[in-house]
Amino acid sequence: MSSSSATEFPFTSADFQTIVGIVYERSGIVLNTHKRDMTYSRLSRRLRVLGLRSFRDYCALLKGREGDREVGFLIDAITTNLTKFFREAHHFDFLREQILTPAAQRRNGERPHIRLWSAGCSSGEEPYSIAMVAAALQRETMADWDLRVLATDLDTNVLKRARAGIYSRASLESVPPTMRETFFDRRPEDRSSSQVRRNIQDLVSIRQLNLLTTWPFHGKFDAIFCRNVMIYFDAETKTALIERFHAQLKEGGWLFVGHSESLLDHQTRFKLCGRTVYRKIGQ
Ligand SMILES: C[S@@+](CC[C@H](N)C(=O)[O-])C[C@H]1O[C@@H](n2cnc3c(N)ncnc32)[C@H](O)[C@@H]1O
Incomplete structure (x- = not known):
């Protein structure tokens, strides 16, 4: 990870791939490797709210019994919602x-x-x-x-x-x-x-x-x-x-x-x- 804040929560390639797979399966959204920093920064807010210490813990939550509910928060954090009145x-x-x-x-x-x-x-x-x-x-x-x-x-x-x-x-x-x-x-x-x-x-x-x-x-x-x-x-x-x-x-x-x-x-x-x-x- 390039940003200094990246050290707050350990985020391995395996964690990123787990998130990529869930997001694709549930929304069709493709997260390429260049979206890794964006994924980290959008989800670290969520980890803080949940009081988690690492992305490994977050992935365990996503795959666990309460996972379905958390996937909703994950997708909300990942979608890009840029829009405006009379765009184009x-x-x-x-x-x-x-x-x-x-x-x-x-x-x-x-x-x-x-x-x-x-x-x-x-x-x-x-x-x-x-x-x-x-x-x-x-x-x-x-x-x-x-x-x-x-x-x-x-x-x-x-x-x-x-x-x-x-x-x-x-x-x-x-x-x-x-x-x-x-x-x-x-x-x-x-x-x-x-x-x-x-x-x-x-x-x-x-x-x-x-x-x-x-x-x-x-x-x-x-x-x-x-x-x-x-x-x-x-x-x-x-x-x-x-x-x-x-x-x-x-x-x-x-x-x-x-x-x-x-x-x-x-x-x-x-x-x-x-x-x-x-x-x-x-x-
Ligand atoms: C960049 S916004 C576009 C908004 C508007 N159509 C415009 O052009 O200004 C993309 C929207 O697509 C939604 N989106 C992404 N994947 C979706 C899916 N699988 N089903 C429904 N909406 C989805 C996102 O939540 C987001 O609000």
Whole structure:
């Protein structure tokens, strides 16, 4: 270990490999050797809380009778939750122009039924950005639709923050000013933070879901945002997930991925239609 704090808790290669194996099996997240220092620093806080003396003791806890509960804390500590409102703003223009505007038109006199999924939603900035775009368009066009946003993540801590919907003023800087004024309330008890308004929160259902497990929903989605999540997975996990997203989308449905991601290995399933926006091919 390179950092001086590394001496606080003995951390052997065998300990690291045990953690790598559990994290991969439970979350699909791949921890390469260069993540070893990060693993040490994120988990040493946990060892301190538990009063443990070494990573060997921590690994014994993970593999022991109480292990399942501790694995939840382990995964929460390891996930990277970086996000922001309107991250990759062009995706939200695309959502508005190419997906929601056409979808808002009634067909055969039926009320449009629109389902959107933020898969790996972190602390909520992504699903609330989606909901704000929809609500702003709905106000402008008086669209009469049944629209819901599902927001899921594996990490318990970020989901608590998403449910609270409270954000610092600084984190609202990437929200377009009119939306900031329309869809947030300043909190009287803490003027440095704001809360997402109830009408936006009501559009979003927040659930804990590990993408690797069975998905408990039957309906299909018009669009799935899975941005900056699959970058932590290996090719095998990513391929399996892309197949499942394909099956979970309506015909002609859309998949949004992060700026550094590509589905070009899956050209029989998805067609590139915009900057990191893909459209489902076939049924
Ligand atoms: C970097 S954040 C991306 C947040 C947001 N999509 C964005 O692009 O701003 C990645 C999120 O994926 C979640 N994640 C990682 N592995 C997961 C899994 N197996 N199932 C569900 N969520 C997972 C993490 O907890 C984390 O919140």
